[in-house]
Amino acid sequence: MSKVKYYYDPETLSYKKIQRKKRTTFKYAFFFVLGTAFFSFIFVFIGSQYVESPKERALKRELHNAQLQFELLNKKMEHAETVLANVADRDNNIYRVYFEANPIPEEQRRAGFGGVNRYKNLEGFDNSKLIIESNKRIDILQKQIVVQSKSLDEITKLAEDKEKLLAAIPAIQPVNNKDLTRMASGYGMRTDPFTKVRKMHRGMDFSAPRGTPIYASGDGVITRADSRSTGYGKHIRIDHGYGYVSLYAHLYKYNVRKNQKIKRGDLIGFVGSTGRSQGPHLHYEIFKDGERINPINFYYGSLTAEEFNKLLERASLENQSLD
Incomplete structure (x- = not known):
């Protein structure tokens, strides 16, 4: 049972019962709800900014792991590029020289992909630059491998022809x-x-x-x-x-x-x-x-x-x- 409140009236020198108007009650209730909602919003906002949810922590770990994987991928690509550069150098300066074939120009080996933006769908993300650069390197590396593979196929054919040539050329005295x-x-x-x-x-x-x-x-x-x-x-x-x-x-x-x-x-x-x-x-x-x-x-x-x-x-x- 709610308590009854009184106030002292000096004119009548007596206590009178406080009569709260419904309008006033509604006003107090409204401000209470509004204040509660405001402080709840502030609490949620501050919490979202400075306190991570389990899902956010999981997503952040996945993002960090993805970044590490890209870094490892780039290191592997660096190694592959070094190996391929060594093969290309031997191809131009040893194999193709020996078999009298023209060396493959460097611009042909390292040509990129001009014209249409092939990586537009990768733009607009936090790590777009990292992802796009990695994809570019992979594409160029794949093209270089194709160029080198075709060159080695040509060298193989030249070697077979060279072997046949060396066997065919008259090379011994016909009488002992x-x-x-x-x-x-x-x-x-x-x-x-x-x-x-x-x-x-x-x-x-x-x-x-x-x-x-x-x-x-x-x-x-x-x-x-x-x-x-x-x-x-x-x-x-x-x-x-x-x-x-x-x-x-x-x-x-x-x-x-x-x-x-x-x-x-x-x-x-x-x-x-x-x-x-x-x-x-x-x-x-x-x-x-x-x-x-x-x-x-x-x-x-x-x-x-x-x-x-x-x-x-x-x-x-x-x-x-x-x-």
Whole structure:
């Protein structure tokens, strides 16, 4: 039961009961509610600014973790960029130089992505700069990897071609040194054994007993094994590809047939003295793109430096050829 309140009236010298008007009660109630709401708002506002909720703390931890992950990702990208730069340097300055390919320009390797803004959807966030830069680095790194991958594919193809080229080029002496009587005549102006007139001798003559084995000087295909070429008698021609052809003349007999594939060092025939020949020997020629060239430069695969120097000395003598 609520207490009854009185007040003293000096005019009547008596106590009178306090009669509270409804309007006044409503006013007090309104100000009480308003004050309560105001102080509640202040409390909630201050609390939201300085006191974190469990959900906010969890979100803040996730954001911090995401930032750490991006930092780790950037460090990994730095390492990948360093490794890729090293591969690119070796690619340009070793591999492509060795295989005679043009180096890839730096601007082609490091080209970015111009034109349309590819990262517009990543703008407007607290860490947009970090996220955009990371994405740019990843995209550029991916492009560099594609460029490098294509370059290595090209190098692989060039290496395969180089390996085939090295196997195809005539690179050994067609008659073993132990079977030679002597290196009779080299490439250059020589005296013709029949007319005694100096003329161009476009091959090398290896003097050896009849029946001495003759070996293919490089991989290739037999294009001719016949005696239908004036002066050569029984002879063999091997197409090595890459513009190279080797010719073996004055044979006693063949050990191959036309269109047969052969490897360097295969036995292809035997020394004889057929055709325009003064005695048993092998006349050996090399063609490059249809032109005869000096065979002396094509023995790096079978002779030591000392043997080559002796051969070079003998081939330089302007003596009489055997055909």
